[in-house]
Amino acid sequence: MTLSFFDQFMSPTKFGLPLISLALILPWILFPTPTKKWSNNRITSLQTWVIMNITKQLFSPLNITGQKWALVLSSLIIFLMTLNLMGLLPYTFTPTTQLSMNMALAVPLWLSTVLLGLRTQPTSSLGHLLPEGTPTPLIPPLVIIETISLFIRPIALGVRLTANLTAGHLLMQLIATAAIVLLPMMPTTALLTFIILILLTLLEVAVAMIQAYVFVLLLTLYLQENI
Template structure:
C-alpha cells in the first residue's frame, strides 16, 4: 500500500472543521502561571529561562528595542514549544505550514521596518544606497537593496518551514524503513532503529535551534531599525 509522505502535514480536522486554532493555543496551557498555582520548581525554571532569554536578546538593544522584550520571549517560547510537541506521535506541527510562518514573519518584519522609517528615517533610507556608489550603479543598487529588504520575511518563513519539514520527513522515512526491515533483516532493522533514535534526538535540538534562529533574526532586524 502506497503511503503519502505528506499526509502528516495536512491540516487536521474534526467533524469537517479545521482544529489548527486549538492546536496553536495548546502550548500556552503547558506553561504554568504563578497566578494559577503555588510557586514551585517548574515556575522557577520557567522564570529562569525567560530571564536568560531576555538578557540574551536585549543586550544589543536600546530602550526602544527593549519594548519588544515580551514579544520576542513569547515568540521563541511559542515556536520552540510547537516544534517540540510536533515530534510526538500522531501530532500536527503548525510550523510546517508556510502560511503560518509567513503570518508570523511578515507582521514582525513590517513592524521593525515601520519603526525604522519612523525613528531613523535617514539611516533607513541610507541602506538603499551605500555611500560612494558610482552614479551608473545607483538604480541597480536601489533595486537590489529593495528586493533584499522585501525578501527578509520570506527567508524567515521558508527557513523555519524547510528545516522542520525536512526533519519530519526523515523521521517518517527511516521509521517506515525500520518497520519494513523487521521481517526481512532484524540486524539491519536494529541499525536503522538506532539511527532513528539519534535522528529524533537531533530533531529535538533542531526544534529549539530553529526557534532561537527565527527570534534572533527578528531581534537583529529590530536592532537595525532602532
C-alpha cells in the same frame, strides 16, 4: 490505498473543524501562570529562568526602544519552541510546518520593524538601501537589489522555519518506515536503522529549539537596524 509522506503535513480536521486552532492554544495551557511568590514550584522556576536567559541574550545589544519588544518576542520564541517540540510527539500535528502560518508570523513582525525605522529615523533606514561610497553608475541597480533583499527577508524567515521542520519530519518518517520494512527481513539492519532514528530524533529536538531561536534572533537583528 497508498498514502503520501506529505499527508502528515495536512491540517487535520474533526467534524469539519480544523484542529490547528487546538494545536495553537495548547502551548499556552501547558505553561503555568507565575505568581507573586518568591519561590514557586520547579516548573515555574525553570520557565522563569529560561525566559530570563533568552531575553538577556537577545535584547542586550538593543537600546531602550528595542527592549520594549522583549515581551512580544520572548513570548514568540517560547510559543514557537513549544509548538516545534510538541510536533515531535506521536500522533501530533506541527502547525509550524505550514508556510501560511509562518508567513503570518514573519510578515507583520518584519513590517513592524521597517515601519518603526521609517517613523523614528527615516534617513538611516533608507540609507541601508545605498551603502556609502557607492559609485554613481551602480546606484540604480544597487538600490533595486537592496530593495529586493529587504522584501525577501520575511519570505526567508517563513521558508527557513518551514523547510527545516518539514525536512526533519520527512527524514524521520522515511527512516522509521525503513526500520519497519527491514525488521522481518534483516533484524540487525533494522536495529541499526532504529538507532539512527533515535539519534535523528535527538537532533530534531535540537533543531526545533534552534529554529525558534533563529527566527526571533533574525527579527531582533532587523529591529536593531531600524532603531
